[in-house]
Amino acid sequence: MRSSISIFWRRKDSYYKVLLTRCKRCGRASFFARDVCPYCGSSDVSIVKSSGRGRVVSYTVSYFRTDSNEEYLPLVIALVRLDEGVYVTGELRDVEPAEVREGMEVEAVLRRYSSDDPYGLIYYGLKFIPVIKRC
Amino acid sequence: MRSSISIFWRRKDSYYKVLLTRCKRCGRASFFARDVCPYCGSSDVSIVKSSGRGRVVSYTVSYFRTDSNEEYLPLVIALVRLDEGVYVTGELRDVEPAEVREGMEVEAVLRRYSSDDPYGLIYYGLKFIPVIKRC
Amino acid sequence: MRDVYIASSSMINISRHFNRGYKELAGAVVKDVVEGASVEQLDYMVVSSMLAESSLNQLDLATILTQHLGLKPMPAIRVDTGESSGLAAVEIAYSLITAGRADTVLVVGVEKATEFPTRVTNRFLSKVLDYEVEVLRNITPPNYAALIMKEYMKKYRVSREELTVWPVKMHDNALRNPYAQLKFKITPSKVLNAIKISEPITLYDMFPIGDGAAALILASSRVARKSGKEVLLVRDVVSATSRPLYLRDDITRFESLATLISMLRRKYGFRIDDAVCEIHDSYSIYAYIILEELGIARRGASYKEVENLVYVNVSGGLKARGHPFGATGVYQVSEVYNVMVKGVGGVKFDGAFGLTHSMSGPDYNSRLCLLERVV
């Protein structure tokens, strides 16, 4: 058991939904739900749910092996610009690494983050997948 | 795997034998093999093997549970004065907690220290047991 | 050397805060302490969180907190001296100001000790001893407290029952402390009959596991004067290390603490009778020894004087206020500040000095912070 279940559970809203912190003082929105604005430190913030849709700004195919990720390699890690104009880094699934393109439309869906030690839990959370165009 | 096998392996002489550091500068001997004297900081030391025999100065029966020791509880932890006059703290086995006495003669023998996570190793090392008087 | 003042302090109640992470706990005290300080800017943040890497999987927690709290580009550092990390943070903050490197330093002690089951936290906590020599050989911190207690009882012919006076007193004190973790009375027989941790030590001879956060803002005279905070001076923070238990000639003594208190006496002509104190009573037996090392009681007789001690551990101490490891040293300074400046639960100390003592393991390292009233 490497990860505390409590830590995961406490933030589950942020793992199950793409949440943004919108600041009433400086006006900026930022990825992840926080009770303070990471830009200006104001506590006058509200948590809003993002559509979870955006476009790939940049990405990397990762082979960096840890004992938590080895069964999932390679991973595609992308910098995504959400439709709300907010940037987020996260994993991209359901696409071959060679088929990822900058500018690609993506949306957030629930996937497995990682399994813990043999007796640990399996953590699920949001990852991005390509938006399938309905014709 | 919580413990590094390397750490254990590197010190195995100190776990498999009762080794003392004898200082040529301050003249004191101390438990564990070190390349500096923990009393005065001198590097002019030699490592000597203790007989491993001594007497219980004091002891405690421990119920303090960690996820490394829970299958062995209760543990008897003793402060032992070796025949060489050096003090050492360590575990006492092969005796009922209620039968441990201050002044009891003990000797060092190889026993299991702990098992690691399910897939880890089992570590062996010295513990003290009562000396059985041969009549 | 420049003078350093306490400009503001803040604490939250110590508890099993299952619904709040370290960011929320730290965020709450930072917000509060900043509001209380009336300073224009903060120059540095010093953080202590003993289990950050083990429990939180977080390195460089200080930077992550500045990011979370929007404090960029504030320089930040985390310090680790085991269980005394909180007071080590105060020590470094104090040094940064006396060095002229900062006018205001934010000190944050935060601990989430309940992220894992207690048996896992117990393993994490054992890392304050020497892993290679002690922990791998199955020795845990309460074992040492137990061996010391037995030796003390033998040496001074004190009974187990006589040594229940400390925890009983601490639980009484904690009733007045709104931030304390254990807010109930106990009796000597409850101490004696509680589950054994490492005999003769029982559950009520030991600190409880809890989460907490406390913060301080230390300020130079220049800043403190402007905001009317030239009240309580941080006179000095000193620290020392000592030998592992099995290399000690007398295990009923705490040598590094002895070194420190005599240093403060020599340097400031300070008398312990003029001070309100918070001491590191992680186990009852340590309290008795600390009282003796500090000169509050005679050797082997401190248990006789406990009932009359009004100004030692007004908070309830580690025993009953709680011991949120990396935060504890910051709580202690905040508590002494409160009892000297505002009063706590009807107790106010009007004397000149405040002293806090924090240590790791059985005095593996000790730290003392001397506070002095200026107005």
Next chain:
Amino acid sequence: MRDVYIASSSMINISRHFNRGYKELAGAVVKDVVEGASVEQLDYMVVSSMLAESSLNQLDLATILTQHLGLKPMPAIRVDTGESSGLAAVEIAYSLITAGRADTVLVVGVEKATEFPTRVTNRFLSKVLDYEVEVLRNITPPNYAALIMKEYMKKYRVSREELTVWPVKMHDNALRNPYAQLKFKITPSKVLNAIKISEPITLYDMFPIGDGAAALILASSRVARKSGKEVLLVRDVVSATSRPLYLRDDITRFESLATLISMLRRKYGFRIDDAVCEIHDSYSIYAYIILEELGIARRGASYKEVENLVYVNVSGGLKARGHPFGATGVYQVSEVYNVMVKGVGGVKFDGAFGLTHSMSGPDYNSRLCLLERVV
């Protein structure tokens, strides 16, 4: 403020020291640095070891080292700022002396990064990012280096091949450094064709994993004068934090580093052309950005100037000297000391200043140490 000098420095070769634990590595450099310093006593020890808790299961490593080395009752502290912990230790040591709290401080950076298989060490290392926001969501440090590299290539229209010049140069430099981990030449094609870590980053764009230890003794003028060590002054050590990558407006900039260098310029009228530098090139791309932030090269064009840089990372940098995390910042200062005072592998710098830069993650925090020649 009191002046601070480097009285002595020591390093061991960075390698996979399977047969030596952290106590032996630290013990070796402490012995050596004490012999080199000719000071009568040491007042304080500041230790950095990034993976102490994860890899070594050791809290309060500083105290355990004083116990192991017989240094009681020397006060000691461990500091953690992630990958820049070594320079943070220098920063705190410097502050303790300028504060008048110590005349001599022993700084020890020690790392055992090879106690576990690399994939485990890689997980430990990832803790420098925000565990809750980044690590749990499967983001690791080289991913950020890769995203920054791609953005840089796009923004400045630089090819992947052009960015091989840095690692090639670093391997050349390391050949002259007796303490370097990677002592072999590489070619651009070797960089391009090495195994991918996080594309476009390959194995040769990244630091190797290795064990190391380095130590410094810093001394006040009073002590340095007595022992004839008033040669290299520690002029200042400054630090700052910045936002996580996903909150940055321009990921090809290192803002906290920019803040720091302009602070030093303003304060000391110091010009980068007068300095020999060691910079934190954990990934090739970071080197290019750091060169630009420091003003050593124009934005987007640093790769063109690398070949002519004689006085940057004479050691071979993190890339080829190695990056024993908590020790790296101490190595850097030792290296600059050596190249300014004695010369290293035929390179001697006779100018006035030395600058070391250390950071954690992609400039999550940065620290700069400015050294100045006095004689």
